[in-house]
Amino acid sequence: MKYTVSKVFKMNRTGLNLVLQVMPSNLGAYHILGSNMIVANSYLLEHVKNSNSREEYNCYVFTLIVHEYLHSLGIVNEYQVRKMTYKLCLDLFGKDHLTTKFAINPSSAFLLQALNRTSFEDSYILVKNFDDKNQYYIQ
């Protein structure tokens, strides 16, 4: 993922950490501005994993991580990040690929808007330097 972002946009960074936390269902993930943390909603990850194919789950994780990774490179604008995520997927996979379709319309792709969890859980899992070995998450 890092390699593809740096290839398409000539940008990269190192030492990014991934935190998994159960969060409200309208929140896929976020990047803590100025930090090296991406916090992903493990509630949604579990949901997507359990109710979709392995391929669909991988597409979900890929676009999610690319999106937050672009934020972590300093791109704050939401629309711009979505456009860049779409361009990256288009370049990599072509317009008919599931990942590209998901990049256009993330919330509708897995019927996530039907979920209505509203609370955070206090506990979280820290995945250190996941970008060095992110193959593990994209199974």
Ligand SMILES: [Zn+2]
């Ligand atoms: Zn965003």
